[in-house]
Amino acid sequence: MKTVRLSSADNVVTAISQLAIGEEGASAAVPRGHKMATAAIAKGEAVRKYDQIIGYAADYIAVGDHVHTHNVEFRNVDTAYEFGTNLRPVTSREPATFQGYRRSNGKVGTRNYIAVLASVNCSATAARMIADHFTPERLADYPNVDGVAAFHHGTGCAMATNGEGFEALQRVMWGYARNPNVGGVLMAGLGCETNQIDWLVEAMGIEPGPLFQTMNIQDVGGIRKTVALGIKKVEAMLPLVNDTQREVCPASELTVALQCGGSDAWSGITANPALGFAVDMLVAQGGTGVLAETPEIYGAEHLLTARATDGAVGEKLIGLIKWWEDYTARNGGSMDNNPSPGNKKGGLTTILEKSLGAAAKGGTTPLTGVYKYAEPVTARGFTFMDSPGYDPASVTGQIASGCNIVVFTTGRGSAFGAKPSPSIKVATNTDMFKRMTEDMDVNAGRILTDGASVEDVGREIFKMILDVASGTPSKSEAQGLGDYEFVPWQIGAVM
Structure with missing residues (x-):
């Protein structure tokens, strides 16, 4: 056939x-x-x-x-939603573990980075210069430190100090600072920007200390002095961050970002269902999966509301769908603008078809929580976070929400990584896997070409999650990806 x-x-x-x-x-x-x-x-x-x-x-x-x-x-969806009508019990499994970095707040990291966070685009170059100073040779004496990574972006000023855009950016900044894969933080600003570091520190109740430092270019006296001071501050953090060592931790401490990009017709047949099976295995361990990309569940959201643990969770998801319908309409777009030319070339015709395949990444267990973009995910199990379908912006929100590992399915072939959380790439088809073998970690195309089952590949993905969480580099990490995928979602007017 x-x-x-x-x-x-x-x-x-x-x-x-x-x-x-x-x-x-x-x-x-x-x-x-x-x-x-x-x-x-x-x-x-x-x-x-x-x-x-x-x-x-x-x-x-x-x-x-x-x-x-x-x-x-394409037509906009018009669905009568049901809540909690498809609640499947979570099957218990033998406890699984990984080697992680346990933090003082009880959270567990899969990596151990020092983050240099720019509050505004004006301090982006300073942040990059500070991080670039710390070459592998300079970090050789600190084997437990995975690196010094700069997180800079193109916003932070010319925006309203209230509203969705400003709140989302602050959640992202604070979320990266508290992500369990980050052992030390240096925040660098210009001084006069809208996104004031002092406001963020006060709003989030952050206590500056040896592993949380801040500075502004205008106060320090210019770029050169800022970079020199930043290097000194990071140098002081290195031995403290290096003192943290990996230890045996339960798989329940894993929070996995579920992503797809460069999707094709096979995404919903091979890789996404296999990842969904791995998510079911993770949830059975007490862990958490975080699905995102709200436009890419459009037309499949009724399948998720039927899995909502209660009406409030389901209504939150419907609220996001309605927000996106309004958002696209007032900007002269359509929900069906989402499938890219590559998606269509790969066989996906409408956003409805794409969404039905994308939702399969979430497995079959109950939907326990729905969250704003970059909002801390506090529920265990299968959850959802609002975001656009643009992969870097979506993953940025998931990492800010607390994800300590990313699993990314792709059919056309996507080169992606996202520090500080390692990314595992799952190919939907064997042809692309062979063509991009240096970039792909798992070949879900075996389901079509080799007779493997969805469950077989799902178990392979779950095992790789544990291995990568324990320190094995994913292929995107091995190639040095992840320094330029920090893309906070810009919502609202630029003034």
């Missing part, structure tokens, strides 16, 4: 390989990963995949036709 059907209720199948006219009943050439109609679909009738609606026929679609953007249209 050269096609795969995901549900008996579907009126399309997906081509495992390129279909020529006549193959499998195709009336037109169907590219690999794209859909072919297996029943006549009248104009305006629903197109179904995963036993869910992924769009509507823009014109009559005959049996054997190629089904894609040329003959399928």
